[in-house]
Amino acid sequence: MRQAGFTLAELLVALVLTAAAVGIVSEGVRRSLAYEARLSEIRTQREDTSAALAALRSRFETLVFAAPEPASDNRRSPVERGPGADIPETPPPGGPDQQAHVLFAGEASSVTFLAADPGYPARAGLYEYTLASTAIGDDAQTGGYQLVLSRRAFGDLSAFGDSGPSQSWTLLTTDTQPVLSYAPSPGQWRSSWIDQDTLPVQIRIAFGDDSASPAFIVALPAPPPDEPEDDIGGEITQ
Numbered sequence: 511m512r513q514a515g516f517t518l519a520e521l522l523v524a525l526v527l528t529a530a531a532v533g534i535v536s537e538g539v540r541r542s543l544a545y546e547a548r549l550s551e552i553r554t555q556r557e558d559t560s561a562a563l564a565a566l567r568s569r570f571e572t573l574v575f576a577a578p579e580p581a582s583d584n585r586r587s588p589v590e591r592g593p594g595a596d597i598p599e600t601p602p603p604g605g606p607d608q609q610a611h612v613l614f615a616g617e618a619s620s621v622t623f624l625a626a627d628p629g630y631p632a633r634a635g636l637y638e639y640t641l642a643s644t645a646i647g648d649d650a651q652t653g654g655y656q657l658v659l660s661r662r663a664f665g666d667l668s669a670f671g672d673s674g675p676s677q678s679w680t681l682l683t684t685d686t687q688p689v690l691s692y693a694p695s696p697g698q699w700r701s702s703w704i705d706q707d708t709l710p711v712q713i714r715i716a717f718g719d720d721s722a723s724p725a726f727i728v729a730l731p732a733p734p735p736d737e738p739e740d741d742i743g744g745e746i747t748q
Contacts (some may be wrong), residue, residue: 556723558682559682559723562657562681562682563681563682563715563726565681566641566657566659566681566726566728567728569625569639569659570623570625570713570728570730571728571730571731572625572626572627572628572731573614573623573624573625573709573730573731574624574625574626574636575612575709575731575733575734576612576613576624576667577611577612577613577667578611578613578667578668578670611705611706611707612706612707612708612709613667613670614703614706614709614710615671615703615704616690616692616702616703616704616710616713617690617701617702617704618689618690618691618701618702619642619643619644619687619689619690620640620641620642620643620690621640621641621690621703621713622638622639622640622670622671623638623639624636624637624638624639624664624670625637625639633663635663635664635665636663636664636665637661637662637663637664638661638662638664638670638671638676639659639660639661640659640660640661640676641657641658641659641660641690642657642658642660643655643656643657643687643688643689643690644656644658645687646683654683654684654685655683655684655685655686655687655688656680656681656682656683656684657680657681657682657683657684657688657715658678658679658680658681659678659679659681660676660677660678660679661676661677661678662674662675662676662677684717684718684723686717686718687718688715688716688717689715689716689718690713690714690715691713691714691716692710692712692713692714693710693711693712693713693714694708694710694711695711696711696712699714708733709730709733710730711729711730711732712727712728712729712730713727713728713730714726714727715727
């Protein structure tokens with residue numbers, strides 16, 4: 511009569527099957543945890559990108575339409591006049607027929623513009639902002655790219671674009687290089703906007719076809735309309 515129980519061979523087979531089942535289950539748990547961690551990382555990255563682009567949008571929406579002032583103008587600077595002060599379009603020295611270019615310089619890798627800061631935490635006034643797309647480290651293939659926003663206090667319109675002490679913030683990092691473009695009318699993109707008489711109506715930041723982030727497009731504020739001069743000597747109509 512055969513006694514009840516496992517033989518050594520049956521016990522070994524059971525142990526092997528148990529080990530295989532434990533390995534399969536643990537691998538599934540590991541992959542599930544890695545997948546959840548990756549989803550959390552992507553979600554956090556998208557939230558950070560959205561917050562950075564929202565902050566950048568607010569700077570573009572306070573962009574100031576300004577042109578260089580003559581060197582002989584002894585009026586107070588825009589910073590001294592305070593936030594919200596009108597900055598006149600004054601033609602540069604050389605004759606009334608010479609058109610002044612707006613203080614805005616845009617290329618595929620950077621853009622420099624003026625914006626009015628309403629105050630806290632910064633001091634209220636006019637600032638020069640530069641948004642630049644730069645490689646991280648010496649090798650962009652391994653380090654990726656970053657969007658860096660720099661700001662410096664601005665009081666002299668003739669000093670636009672000059673180097674000087676500034677504050678910088680890294681808004682976001684990407685695997686592909688962000689490319690800036692500018693539109694004179696919606697959808698008509700140019701790779702640069704330098705020495706123009708008007709501002710572009712839109713700015714676009716494209717992150718490449720392989721990026722999960724869609725292109726960022728923001729509309730710039732329109733220049734203020736010219737106020738008609740009062741006709742002091744004309745007839746008063748009711």
